Amino acid sequence: MEPGSSQPRIEQFHRPSPHGFANRAARLVWGAAWWLLFRPSPRPFYGWRRFLLRLFGARIARGARPFPSTRIWAPWNLEMGEYSCLGFGVDCYSVGRVRVGAHSTVSQYSYLCTATHDFEDPDMALVTAPIEIGEQVWVAADVFVGPGVRIGEGAVVGARSSVFKDVEPWTVVAGNPARSIRRRTVREPERARQETR
Numbered sequence: 482m483e484p485g486s487s488q489p490r491i492e493q494f495h496r497p498s499p500h501g502f503a504n505r506a507a508r509l510v511w512g513a514a515w516w517l518l519f520r521p522s523p524r525p526f527y528g529w530r531r532f533l534l535r536l537f538g539a540r541i542a543r544g545a546r547p548f549p550s551t552r553i554w555a556p557w558n559l560e561m562g563e564y565s566c567l568g569f570g571v572d573c574y575s576v577g578r579v580r581v582g583a584h585s586t587v588s589q590y591s592y593l594c595t596a597t598h599d600f601e602d603p604d605m606a607l608v609t610a611p612i613e614i615g616e617q618v619w620v621a622a623d624v625f626v627g628p629g630v631r632i633g634e635g636a637v638v639g640a641r642s643s644v645f646k647d648v649e650p651w652t653v654v655a656g657n658p659a660r661s662i663r664r665r666t667v668r669e670p671e672r673a674r675q676e677t678r
Contacts, residue, residue: 511537545564551568562583579614612628624640
């Protein structure tokens with residue numbers, strides 16, 4: 482404890498890394514591959530980036546679209562469903578598992594964060610929990626999704642929201658913290674075409 486203080490001293494920069502040598506070595510190799518092979522690739526080269534991610538243990542379905550500027554902390558903890566998308570500048574902090582369901586989009590500059598710290602622990606221990614994004618979800622621009630969050634099928638998260646709790650299927654949420662706004666309804670394709678004419 483600090484002299485004259487009833488609170489314990491937090492020595493957060495003196496604790497050893499919670500990640501083992503193998504993890505750190507794998508991330509070093511992946512970081513080099515990201516800088517040299519993934520990030521410089523032209524935007525339409527989704528197949529090439531899918532190949533690189535699979536090479537590092539990611540589960541990437543056909544048609545998935547990881548943008549070249551997407552940052553992925555540990556690709557072996559990433560799963561992308563068919564025709565899902567991680568957009569421009571998305572930061573996927575995949576210390577824990579991240580799953581993005583089929584036909585779902587995570588838009589530009591969003592942050593998927595699977596790890597935090599136990600601030601009541603004097604060692605600020607790392608705490609991880611997976612993120613699950615269901616199918617047909619739209620996570621709009623600059624959204625923060627916290628550890629352990631599940632976003633249900635068909636949900637929409639409004640731009641610049643912060644999501645710390647699960648999102649029910651087919652709901653629209655927004656805000657900081659994100660709150661339910663209304664149900665999401667999807668028009669029939671023919672009706673949608675008529676309304677946009």
